[in-house]
Amino acid sequence: MSSISAGEVLPELTVTFRREDLVRYAGASGDFNPIHWNDRMAAALGLPGVIAHGMLTMATAVRVVTDWLDDPADLVEYGVRFTKPIVVPDDADGAEVTFSAKADKVADGLAEFDITAVFNGEKVLGRSRAVVRVS
Template identity: 55%
Template sequence: MSAPTWAGVEKGTELPAQRFTFGRADLVRYAGASGDLNPIHWNERIATEVGLPNVIAHGMLTMGTVVRVVTDWTGDPGALTEYGVRFTRPVPVPDDEQGATVEVSAAVTEKLDDNLVKVTIKATYDGATVLAKAIATVRLP
């Protein structure tokens, strides 16, 4: 995918939608890499005892994966200058071959000075929003 040019990007420009699937092995790898060994991310008994529907994906894993819709669009992860979200709902990850799929769409919502654009991201799991106020600021070439 080639990087967008500043002249061709306007408010309302839609980024290519993507789907990201998390399996239990992804949670184990992320736990090891991040040091977040909270058992709600790997132990179904503990997760359900605290009221969760199942083991859940790490919030930061979800956040970091979802923003790929933007970095894949720009072709340069370094173009991302700011990114923030509000976690609204966990992503339960079943112990099966399908895992949990998060559907992601995004659009340019504001064109700023200095080749910057704001992109609003929508991330859903099973039809429900998992990240609210997901906004990335990107510097285009």
């Protein structure tokens, strides 16, 4: 098991989402909503462009914690609130998102982490919290 103290910060994780990632995720998840691949449809719904799947963002965000764990199965609880979309342009650069995590509470063999996801200088997740088993 991993050990940590309250207030410690885990190493950041920076991920670039590209359109091809959205297509792969759509195939794996079955979520073929056109807002995740079609600019015209995204605009018709008032979005600023094609956006990353929320569940893809959520799964990627928790990696900042699970990559640190000795065993990713030590993740016992995880939840997020989506606050802003990640707009993924149709270019080679994609959308770069930086994830960070800070241990908030550590007690009774559990650590609670607050996870932050930043895209274009703004937080894109609200309350994002992971609870993990630690030593």
